[in-house]
Amino acid sequence: MLAVLVYGLIYSVSLALIALGFSLAFGISGVANLAHGALYVLAGYVCWQFLTNLDLPYFVAILLSIISTAALGALIYRLILQRVRGLILAEVISTFALAMGSLELLRWSGVTGGFRYKLPAFLTGTLTLGDVVVDYQRLLIVVLGLVLVAVLWLFSRFTKIGLACRAIAQNEATAMAFGIRSHRIAMLSVALGSALAAVAAVAILPLGVITVDRGHDVLVMAIAVGIVGGMESVPGIIAAAFLLGFAQSFAAMYVGTYSIMIVYLLAIILVLAFRPSGLFGKFKELEERV
Numbered sequence: 683m684l685a686v687l688v689y690g691l692i693y694s695v696s697l698a699l700i701a702l703g704f705s706l707a708f709g710i711s712g713v714a715n716l717a718h719g720a721l722y723v724l725a726g727y728v729c730w731q732f733l734t735n736l737d738l739p740y741f742v743a744i745l746l747s748i749i750s751t752a753a754l755g756a757l758i759y760r761l762i763l764q765r766v767r768g769l770i771l772a773e774v775i776s777t778f779a780l781a782m783g784s785l786e787l788l789r790w791s792g793v794t795g796g797f798r799y800k801l802p803a804f805l806t807g808t809l810t811l812g813d814v815v816v817d818y819q820r821l822l823i824v825v826l827g828l829v830l831v832a833v834l835w836l837f838s839r840f841t842k843i844g845l846a847c848r849a850i851a852q853n854e855a856t857a858m859a860f861g862i863r864s865h866r867i868a869m870l871s872v873a874l875g876s877a878l879a880a881v882a883a884v885a886i887l888p889l890g891v892i893t894v895d896r897g898h899d900v901l902v903m904a905i906a907v908g909i910v911g912g913m914e915s916v917p918g919i920i921a922a923a924f925l926l927g928f929a930q931s932f933a934a935m936y937v938g939t940y941s942i943m944i945v946y947l948l949a950i951i952l953v954l955a956f957r958p959s960g961l962f963g964k965f966k967e968l969e970e971r972v
Contacts, residue, residue: 685814686931692820694927695827696886700900701907701919702830703878707755709914710851710871713763713773715755718879719901720781723894725751725880726887727788730799740802748880755876759869767868781897789894799892801884823885830881831920847871851914899943906946910953911960918962 704718715721725747732743758780766772805818838844849857850867858864879900890896911922926949933941953960 684812686928686935688811688814688816689934690928690931692816692824692927693930694924695824696882697903697907697927697930698920698923699823699827699830699878699882699885701904701911701923702834702916703875703882704904705875705908705911705913705916705919706834706878707872707875708908709916710847711759711763711767711868712854713759713767713868713872714777714913715758715763715872715875716774716777716901717758717781717784718875718904719897719899720784721751721755721876721879722883722900723788723892723897724754724784725883726801726892727799729880729884730801730892733801740804744884747884748877751880752873752877756869756873758876759872763872764865764869767865781901785894785897800890801888801892803888819888826881826885830878831916834916843867843870902943902946906950909960910949912962913960915960915962918960921961 700722704715707713707715707718728750729743729747732738732746733740736743738746758777762776762780763773766776803817803819804822808815808817809821810816838848846857846862846867847870849860849862850864850871854864857867882900887896907919907922907926910926911918911920926945929945929949930942933945
């Protein structure tokens, strides 16, 4: 039972890391960036390239990977999303097509799995909690998740850019009337969301290998957490991450690892059926929109 609780906590923080960038971009710009999973895999692959082919120090490779992924997110908004923003179907199709194209390009280049494409752990060694052995990399993920949430909270409330982001998220027309440039803030939100996807990638991917299929899984996880918690609500994202993280831990322990993805898909179906705005979402309920 202790193992379920310990690993449930680790899974929960990992899910929060994965979903925060997706939720941030959507909450501010209103764009559901379905390229989120592809950006996650690309960030890990770029970091691996910097380490393997350029022989850069690990910290430098991580930093460059995060910066390049953020720049790519900004470029995606500037070249594609800015032209279709507000056209929901066009946003979905364009970001989904971009994700599939990127992942298939990686597959064509040979990133299909195997221990060749693997990031090293930041820290080696293990810690014993009761009868549960946990490696330091997983503990680092928990610490990183807590620090990242705190930094985002401070950024959104005590910086000029953060306050502008909150203003656009709450009422874009009013924010524009006060001189806030909507497209610039939206581009920044997509860039920050992409950077957060990269942070999640370089923290979590050392626990496994870099594969194309991981991009599809990450996108489903981010969507599931966003739908359950409420796309635009950071507290909702955190609550949903813990709910799904512990559900995933119980399912893996007592049913089997094959059931993990079923947990996410079932959560999406149930929440959309009974509470479309999510647990903490502020969008109108279905019966209020009809």
